[in-house]
Amino acid sequence: MKCKKCGEQAVIHLRAHNIALCKGHFVEFFEKRVQKGISKFKMFDRRSRILVAVSTGKDSSAVLYALKRLGYHVEGLFLKMGPHTNLAERVVKNIEVATGVKINIFDVTKDFGGLGTADVARIVKRPVCSICGIVRRHWMNRYAYENGFDVLVTGHNMDDEATFLFGNILNWQVDYMARQWPVLEKTHPKFVRKAKPLIYVTERETYAYVFLNGIPFLEQKCPFARGATSAQYKKHLNALEWEQPGVKHRLLFGYFETMKPLLVSEAKVELRECTICGFPTTEEKCQYCKLVERVQAHRAGNLQLERENDVQISEDQGK
Amino acid sequence: MKCKKCGEQAVIHLRAHNIALCKGHFVEFFEKRVQKGISKFKMFDRRSRILVAVSTGKDSSAVLYALKRLGYHVEGLFLKMGPHTNLAERVVKNIEVATGVKINIFDVTKDFGGLGTADVARIVKRPVCSICGIVRRHWMNRYAYENGFDVLVTGHNMDDEATFLFGNILNWQVDYMARQWPVLEKTHPKFVRKAKPLIYVTERETYAYVFLNGIPFLEQKCPFARGATSAQYKKHLNALEWEQPGVKHRLLFGYFETMKPLLVSEAKVELRECTICGFPTTEEKCQYCKLVERVQAHRAGNLQLERENDVQISEDQGK
Known part of the structure; x- marks a missing residue:
């Protein structure tokens, strides 16, 4: 396969776009798609101070590097959640070196007398993911606010968002559907706006981007993510995508264009x-x-x- | 497995309902579900004259027999569409005998000088399914109207309807979504209302119902139904259903309850x-x-x- 742009040897074939690209043109393609998401949904601009939630997975590594390359003012935040994030923490330094982006490290166990979220979950008898969600949401926002950042960025890609939508449709969780959007405005002075710049790129493209740029990331999934139903939904969407390249894009962006405007959000929550x-x-x-x-x-x-x-x-x- | 109702040997296990049933109790279950659809969506009553569109497939055979057993005033209509329906026509007599329901036979080729829909399609250079749809819609309604029937019934089951919805969601065909409902009121004096009494039963349950009652039907699909995308959607929905029994029901009826009311139908069409x-x-x-x-x-x-x-x-x- 030849690159559609320059005729050199292609490294990737994108079925949904029906193009093959060489390394250089794929990186350009990827970054254009990231910029498209930022511009289209008015996520932030080059004056904004951006904080990226870093998990050391491929998505946060990709978004960190892409934003830096696109000329944005960006830093990362890695949360230490207890012993199970020790391995990830050791990768943070490598990501800093490879991307040239400063990654702040914050230890959330301080408030819990040194206990990690797994211990906390045991004490309060709740699933670890539930506790982790409460702690992450609190500290990501609080750290960004207290340190003067304008936007909190997460690495959710098109597959994540299409999967989330798909699950919510199958169960008609209309409340969640009504809130799904690539950027979340702040609804309180102490909230920081949130944005998902990878909305136009797929999981596979994100893998390719970090691989081709030699950006380190941890392949390993969180040890507490049990056989989540979202993994089932993702599997079926992938099978559909194989038969109908572009179906994820149609599902997600068709929703944004056609359906989302019809869903009036619930009455404003009193904060x-x-x-x-x-x-x-x-x-x-x-x-x-x-x-x-x-x-x-x-x-x-x-x-x-x-x-x-x-x-x-x-x-x-x-x- | 034992029947949940009587403890006899069960013939079927319904995962979505988490029950096993013997032959007698399954037939009772099935007919109750048909009655539920009729009542819930106010499709018709025992004074209505009902015409069932008979294809000789399992669905129309099931609905013919179930309506008769439930005490409705029902007849069938089989359309001869050309040589490819000759085999089906030979099954009609057997269905009449097994169900005790009169099935009218009407030859649509008359208007085309004896040509079948496949020939007509060739002449006008359109897909056979498109021509067949025009001819069937015209004659089903016209025959029902000219012969004094109040309702035209089709054998679409829950799987058909969930699949149709699923495809329309993936492509956000909001117009089609807005029109999907188990009963279609007449919008003109010469239209006959349409109803789908199998809305609460699955494809598998419909198979079981005709098998257990010894009702004949043709297994063979229409020879012109090419690798339709709807077959892909059905396959993926079936895989999902296997992992999450009841997901089709949630998708379809959740839509009817939650989403359909939000979709305002297009402005009334001038007829x-x-x-x-x-x-x-x-x-x-x-x-x-x-x-x-x-x-x-x-x-x-x-x-x-x-x-x-x-x-x-x-x-x-x-x-």
Whole structure:
């Protein structure tokens, strides 16, 4: 196969676009698609201070590097979540070197007396993913806000978003559908806007981009991500994509264009500030502070306070 | 496995309902589901004169027999479409005997000087399925209307409807989505209302119902149904159903409950009566009469009239 642009040996064939590209032209193609997402959905501009949520997986490594290459003012944030992120933490330095982007490291276990999210989950008898979600959402936003960043960027790609939509359609989770959009405006002064610049690139393209640029990343999935139904949905979408190249793109962007405008979001949620940390919440104390209190009570053997907070920590059903 | 109702040997296990049933209780279950569809969507009542579109496939055989057993006033209509329906026509008599329901036979080739839909398709250079759709829609409605029937029933089951919805979602065909409903009211005095009483039963349940009741049907698919994309969609939905029993039901009925009400149908189409046959159409002549004229012109060697009608016969994109 020859590159469609220059006739050199191609390294990748993109069935949905019906083109083959050499390394240089693929990298250009990928970065153009990232820029397209940023521009089309007005995610941020070159004056914005951007914080990328770094997991050390391929997606966050790709978005870190692509934003840097596209001339954006970008830093990363890696959260230490306990012993299970030790391996990932060792990769952070390599990513910094390869991308030339500063990656801040923040240890979330401090608030829990050194306990990791897996221990916390055991104490409060909740799935690890639920606890991890509460802690990540809290600290990603809080770190970005307290350090003057304008935008928090995550590495969700087109496959992630199409899969999320697909699952929500099969179960008609209209609330989630109504909120799905590649950029999330801040609804409170202490919220930082969120953006997903990889919205126009697929998982396979993201793999190719980090491989071809020699950017390190951890292949290993989170050890706590159990046989998630999202993996089933992704598998079926991939099978469909094989038969009908471009079906994921049609599903996701067709939704954005045709259906999303019909879904009026629920009435605005009334936000106030958590009496403990001061960050936005719908209740008196935010989920995160309740979690911290409950773990502290557990460690102090205070069963009364533990019981009070017990029923209040609700499951993380979001993404 | 034992029947959940009586403890006898079960003949079928329904994963989505998590029950096993013996022959008698499965037949009861099936007919209750058919009645549920009829009642829930107010399709018709015991005074209605019902015409079932008979293809001699399992679905129309099942609906014919179930409606008869449930005490409805029902007859069938089988359309002779040319040589490729000869085999099916020979099965009609057996179905009549097994179900005790009268099946009328009508030969649509009369208007085309004895030509079948496959020949007609060749003459007008359109896919056979498109021609077959125009002819079937015309004659099913016209026969029902001219013979005083109140409702035209088709054998579409839950799998058919879920598959149709699934395909329309993947491509966000919002117009088709907005029209999908288990009963279609008449929008013109010469239209007969249409209903799909098998909306609550699956393809597998329908197979089991005709097998267990010894109702004859033709297994063979229509020879002109090429590798349709709907077969791909059905395959993927079946794979999903295997992993998540009940997902088809959730997709379809979740749509009816949650999403359908949000889709405002297009502005009402202005209908007038075809200047030739008098049946409703949006244009001066209906699709069917144009088709007849064009074939007649071809047979008479009148190329001028052929050309005039040429561009007017549009593709059948509906169902």
